[in-house]
Amino acid sequence: MSFRALDFNRADFGEFNEAVSSVNWDAVRDSTTFEDFPAEFTRKVLDVCLENVPRKRPPKGKPNVYNSLRRKRSRLKNRLTAAMCTGDEARVKKLEDEIGLITYEIKRSYCAASR
Numbered sequence: 001m002s003f004r005a006l007d008f009n010r011a012d013f014g015e016f017n018e019a020v021s022s023v024n025w026d027a028v029r030d031s032t033t034f035e036d037f038p039a040e041f042t043r044k045v046l047d048v049c050l051e052n053v054p055r056k057r058p059p060k061g062k063p064n065v066y067n068s069l070r071r072k073r074s075r076l077k078n079r080l081t082a083a084m085c086t087g088d089e090a091r092v093k094k095l096e097d098e099i100g101l102i103t104y105e106i107k108r109s110y111c112a113a114s115r
Helices: 013-022 025-031 037-052 063-086 089-114
Strands: none
């Protein structure tokens, strides 16, 4: 376990501060050699963090699908703008239809991820 697995944004720092201040740091310093103190200090801080800081939650849903569809819609909108500038009505209609379908897929993937 490391510090990266902890979610400090959800931590209760009041309890954390009490736990850190309750540690006898002089005893920790005197119990180890000068060379071993950084490792012992880090281990002690990690122990206090593991007791008082919640662990990170794994991500839910499928945001990769959702985000990739949003990027695709953005690219299609850019193509639509370019097609409107050139005046190609057939291409504009096709791109508008594709954007509509992608928007529907985004809504569907978002609803499926939130269940």
